[in-house]
Amino acid sequence: xxxxxxxxxxxxxxxxxxxxxxxxxxxxxxxxxxxxxxxxxxxxxxxxxxxxxxxxxxxxxxxxxxxxxxxxxxxxxxxxxxxxxxxxxxxxxxxxxxxxxxxxxxxxxxxxx
Amino acid sequence: xxxxxxxxxxxxxxxxxxxxxxxxxxxxxxxxxxxxxxxxxxxxxxxxxxxxxxxxxxxxxxxxxxxxxxxxxxxxxxxxxxxxxxxxxxxxxxxxxxxxxxxxxxxxxxxxxx
Numbered sequence: 001x002x003x004x005x006x007x008x009x010x011x012x013x014x015x016x017x018x019x020x021x022x023x024x025x026x027x028x029x030x031x032x033x034x035x036x037x038x039x040x041x042x043x044x045x046x047x048x049x050x051x052x053x054x055x056x057x058x059x060x061x062x063x064x065x066x067x068x069x070x071x072x073x074x075x076x077x078x079x080x081x082x083x084x085x086x087x088x089x090x091x092x093x094x095x096x097x098x099x100x101x102x103x104x105x106x107x108x109x110x111x112x113x
Numbered sequence: 114x115x116x117x118x119x120x121x122x123x124x125x126x127x128x129x130x131x132x133x134x135x136x137x138x139x140x141x142x143x144x145x146x147x148x149x150x151x152x153x154x155x156x157x158x159x160x161x162x163x164x165x166x167x168x169x170x171x172x173x174x175x176x177x178x179x180x181x182x183x184x185x186x187x188x189x190x191x192x193x194x195x196x197x198x199x200x201x202x203x204x205x206x207x208x209x210x211x212x213x214x215x216x217x218x219x220x221x222x223x224x225x226x227x
């Protein structure tokens with residue numbers, strides 16, 4: 001079983017829809033949770049970063065963490081064609097002096113105009 | 114201004130060759146990383162250096178050898194290239210190796226081994 005599981009998609013939704021992207025994880029030592037966005041032929045860029053259970057909002061994006069269920073989500077409101085990209089969830093263990101990020105396999109999202 | 118840059122952007126080579134990929138960051142960060150992203154978009158860490166010192170060394174064939182001449186540069190040399198080495202290699206940097214530090218990724222080097 002992989003440490004981080006993510007549905008690869010592809011996921012295609014119409015413009016303006018609410019998008020829900022999800023990941024599950026097995027290692028309860030993960031304490032920091034991130035969402036990266038990766039456009040085609042580009043490097044990943046950090047979108048959201050959280051370390052506590054609950055919701056964190058940034059504009060049209062909301063990151064949700066449920067540590068009891070080992071489940072994280074990213075919601076995109078009023079989705080735009082420019083949101084079309086691969087979204088990677090990522091996690092880190094806290095307190096490590098050489099902390100490494102464990103990535104999910106990414107969900108490819110397409111927003112139809 | 115490019116924060117994390119990699120050269121070359123594309124690399125096509127024959128099996129058995131030796132090649133190098135270079136990475137530079139102008140962010141003043143202490144920590145740099147090499148990641149490999151396979152054809153299924155799975156991104157996995159290979160190495161990390163903090164102030165020129167190796168701190169993460171994942172299970173990677175010893176044909177792969179990172180070198181950090183200074184904290185702004187981290188190069189990756191690959192000996193005896195194999196078909197399975199074909200992937201996109203990303204360099205990244207962060208202010209330090211701490212848990213809360215954001216990693217900034219370069220544009221990637223697409224390596225194709227024929």
